[in-house]
Amino acid sequence: MSLLKKLPEILEKSKREYDEMTAGTFVPWEICPGEGEDKNWLARGDNLDFMKYLMESAGLKGLFQMIYIDPPFFSQADYGAQIRIGEGEEQFRVRGRAYSDTWERGMAEYLHMLCLRLYGIRDLLKEEGTVWVHLDWHCVHYVKILMDEIFGEDRFINEVIWTYKSGGTSKRHFARKHDTLLFYGKGKNYYFQPMKEKSYNRGLKPYRFKGVEEYRDETGWYTLVNQKDVWQLDMVGRTSGERTGYATQKPEALLFRILEACTRPGDLCGDFFCGSGTLAAAAGKLERNWICCDQGNLAVSHTISRLIPQGEGFTLFQQDEMYEVDTCSYSDGASSIMLDAEITAIDDKQSFLNLKLTGFQPESLLDHHAGKKDRERIGQLRGLDSLNMVESWSVDFHFDGKLHRGRVVQQIRGAKGSITAGKVIGNHGRVSIRLRDSFGRDYQRILEIEGGRLCLESKK
Numbered sequence: 256m257s258l259l260k261k262l263p264e265i266l267e268k269s270k271r272e273y274d275e276m277t278a279g280t281f282v283p284w285e286i287c288p289g290e291g292e293d294k295n296w297l298a299r300g301d302n303l304d305f306m307k308y309l310m311e312s313a314g315l316k317g318l319f320q321m322i323y324i325d326p327p328f329f330s331q332a333d334y335g336a337q338i339r340i341g342e343g344e345e346q347f348r349v350r351g352r353a354y355s356d357t358w359e360r361g362m363a364e365y366l367h368m369l370c371l372r373l374y375g376i377r378d379l380l381k382e383e384g385t386v387w388v389h390l391d392w393h394c395v396h397y398v399k400i401l402m403d404e405i406f407g408e409d410r411f412i413n414e415v416i417w418t419y420k421s422g423g424t425s426k427r428h429f430a431r432k433h434d435t436l437l438f439y440g441k442g443k444n445y446y447f448q449p450m451k452e453k454s455y456n457r458g459l460k461p462y463r464f465k466g467v468e469e470y471r472d473e474t475g476w477y478t479l480v481n482q483k484d485v486w487q488l489d490m491v492g493r494t495s496g497e498r499t500g501y502a503t504q505k506p507e508a509l510l511f512r513i514l515e516a517c518t519r520p521g522d523l524c525g526d527f528f529c530g531s532g533t534l535a536a537a538a539g540k541l542e543r544n545w546i547c548c549d550q551g552n553l554a555v556s557h558t559i560s561r562l563i564p565q566g567e568g569f570t571l572f573q574q575d576e577m578y579e580v581d582t583c584s585y586s587d588g589a590s591s592i593m594l595d596a597e598i599t600a601i602d603d604k605q606s607f608l609n610l611k612l613t614g615f616q617p618e619s620l621l622d623h624h625a626g627k628k629d630r631e632r633i634g635q636l637r638g639l640d641s642l643n644m645v646e647s648w649s650v651d652f653h654f655d656g657k658l659h660r661g662r663v664v665q666q667i668r669g670a671k672g673s674i675t676a677g678k679v680i681g682n683h684g685r686v687s688i689r690l691r692d693s694f695g696r697d698y699q700r701i702l703e704i705e706g707g708r709l710c711l712e713s714k715k
């Protein structure tokens with residue numbers, strides 16, 4: 256049966272499943288302190304479960320001003336992310352597997368996946384909210400038909416073409432150098448702030464028409480006109496400061512345009528296929544709040560490592576079931592994080608705790624990520640200093656037993672030897688230490704303080 260004929264069935268089946276679905280279970284997992292830490296959320300897990308959670312458990316139905324998604328494109332390929340192990344001259348880069356965009360059962364399976372999520376997006380948006388779906392030639396024609404059905408033909412606003420320069424071409428067709436962004440409103444009265452762009456005069460000379468303001472730059476004379484729907488913006492280049500090493504990272508400039516046109520400071524925006532966190536990074540810079548999600552460990556760890564240096568505060572949520580399935584992602588055993596802990600009494604109420612991270616024991620030698628040669632090199636580096644495998648660690652000196660607040664966060668990729676954190680603490684309480692390895696897996700160790708002394712370790 257042709258795909259066109261299958262579309263009504265895909266829509267109906269997706270709607271039925273969507274209506275019957277219950278909320279996924281997500282738990283706050285860690286607070287990365289900073290401005291907006293309780294409003295900005297990053298979730299690790301499946302985005303459909305998360306959307307249902309936002310609506311049914313977090314009370315966020317109908318509260319999003321703008322949702323941007325950049326899902327897999329139906330390219331039938333796998334994508335990687337660069338992982339940096341160690342630092343300085345010894346730094347070594349491995350290509351890790353980030354996500355898969357392969358669909359054994361073809362386009363119908365892909366469209367079903369996306370259709371379910373489009374229903375979720377529609378329900379999360381405010382009446383004046385808008386949605387942007389970032390795709391390319393592989394499937395945009397079918398997705399536009401689905402969006403016409405889900406949002407309404409009359410809610411279509413624009414098809415924005417993002418054109419760029421990049422390597423790679425073919426002798427069999429014109430070089431494919433653009434992506435397509437489908438832009439729809441939830442209601443008729445959607446919020447939109449028109450933007451201006453330069454339009455150079457013919458011959459780059461002044462026209463001097465009455466009432467028309469003209470400007471000049473190094474190229475020549477121009478007027479300001481309303482922004483058109485074809486945007487020429489550079490991709491994130493190899494030497495760009497924005498580059499995270501995540502394969503399909505999009506430029507912040509693209510998100511700035513979308514955010515400025517469709518949101519105001521303080522508005523809530525979402526990205527449920529967030530990859531390396533481009534929407535969150537751009538939204539934070541423009542003082543918008545954000546909620547993002549990705550199911551990949553590497554995506555989430557790239558996002559965290561990008562947002563912390565930017566001073567962005569946020570809460571990390573974790574889908575419960577992931578840690579039951581992927582046992583190497585979480586360890587509460589005392590052996591994985593090696594510490595020297597020294598506690599000095601100050602008086603009968605307070606002590607000073609000094610922690611030194613001396614090493615750690617990753618759960619496995621990253622076998623599913625790296626090739627044989629890479630594994631050997633990783634093994635060597637890990638042998639030299641296991642801290643080469645640490646992306647970051649953080650300490651919550653006042654751990655409440657549930658939610659780790661990384662009050663002291665250190666990005667220590669490849670730092671050598673002495674990594675310390677110290678603080679005055681009470682004589683009774685718990686201290687939680689979290690560590691994220693180069694592959695985005697989390698480890699935790701909890702210290703118990705009783706009467707100003709370190710007691711036996713507790714298991715979380």
Ligand SMILES: C[S@@+](CC[C@H](N)C(=O)[O-])C[C@H]1O[C@@H](n2cnc3c(N)ncnc32)[C@H](O)[C@@H]1O
Nearest residue numbers: 301302325354503504505528530531533549550
């Ligand atoms: C094209 S990438 C996004 C790149 C991102 N815009 C950026 O600038 O880095 C698509 C992302 O969707 C994620 N993804 C795919 N299916 C998902 C699902 N069901 N739930 C959550 N994330 C998903 C993948 O892990 C991948 O990181």
